[in-house]
Amino acid sequence: MPLATPYYLIDESALEANLAKIDQLRAASGAKCLLALKCFATWSTFEQISPHMDGTTSSSLYELKLGREKFAGETHAYSVAWSDGEIDEAIANADKIIFNSVGQLERFAGKAANLPIGLRVNPGISHSHFDLADPARPFSRLGEWNLERIEAVMDRVSGFMLHCNCENDSLEAFSAMLDQFETRLGSLLERLEWVSLGGGIHFTKPGYPIDGLAARLKAFAERFGVQVYLEPGDTVVTDTTTLEVSVLDVVENGKAVAIVDSAVEAHMLDLLIYRQSAAVAPGAGPHRYMIAGKSCLAGDVFGEFDFPQALNIGSRISLLNAGGYTMVKKNWFNGVNMPSIAIRRKNGEVELVRAFDYADYVSSLS
Ligand SMILES: *Cc1c(COP(=O)(O)O)cnc(C)c1O
Secondary structure, X not given: OOOOOOEEEEEHHHHHHHHHHHHXXXXXXXXXXXXXXXXXXXXHHHHHHHHHOOEEEXXXXXXXXXXXXXXXXXXXXXXXXOOOOOHXXXXXXXXXXXXXXXXXXXXXXXXXXXXXXXXXXXXXXXXXXXHHHOOOOOOOOOOEOOHHHHHHOHHHOOEEEOOOEOOEOOHHHHHHHHHHHHHHHHHHHOOOOEEEOOOOEOOOOOOOOHHHHHHHHHHHHHHHOOEEEEOOOHHHHOOOEEEEEEEEEEEEOOOEEEEEOOOHHXXXXXXXXXXXXXXXXXXXXXXXXXXXXXOOOOOOEEEEEEEOOOOOOOOEEEEOOXXXXXXXXXXXXXXXXXOEEEEXXXXXXEEEEEOOOHHHHHHOOO
């Protein structure tokens, strides 16, 4: 029996292709790659992913614990701000801890004396198409800016984390950014053992010059005598996952609008946040529809697409690239049925790995 929609469908073969590129980059560069759980934390896939990565990085205690529990390799602990109530558990579950500010480092580094300690440094430059996701935006709280303050704690840190990219698919742009890090921070970088260059480098994109990136990372590592880490999230799962939905109704109001059994705000929230359209394949044909969700939000629209055939009630649609920043953000807005999670195995079989029901909705509130 086919699975009931809606469901996220993760394709093992597509994931394997991305993982092969990660392996290529690791082998050619010597850099270690940690999965950023903030982007993707669907742990049923970790058995497949973890042999091709070196561990996980986190943005909270819960992500940290999930990485520790479910993913082999190193577990990096980072949070924008650790609380008194969570710092001990964070230290107990981490292989490295990265503080976001000198203030946090001074408060907690004594407790973490058994661990390598890192500091997030904000070099004031970035590559991001979105102000909302730009770590170097004015008044940013993401990382320490003040070189004098950083200098004063250098004897306590063995590494820096510099996360300054968002969806950067240009090696030239990334390399130019590294040039600036080298110029501005070189005398500090020389004193470190490791540097994490964060996530946001879209090196699994078709045509990306992986060998060029590897050479650039290797040159950086050799120049400063550091182990380089990357923290890819989106690029690990890009184009591996679809959101499978069905048409429930078609209404006409100047345009043909197909209402599906999902909701943008609940299931692909980033499309709303970043004002982007979803995508469908092949996205061509004589029949044009606006695809909209079933929540009460007037702007619950996935986008407008062309289809080879007319859509009817029960027609199936695959919304593309639904792996990153979707399942980690899904919510119960409008009480809309939560998409299940399924994996298409390499042999073509589709396996349901998680379904949600009314009891999950109820237990998410009280
Ligand atoms: C969000 C984030 C990542 C992952 O970014 P992607 O764009 O998904 O690759 C890595 N490191 C840090 C510190 C982050 O905040």
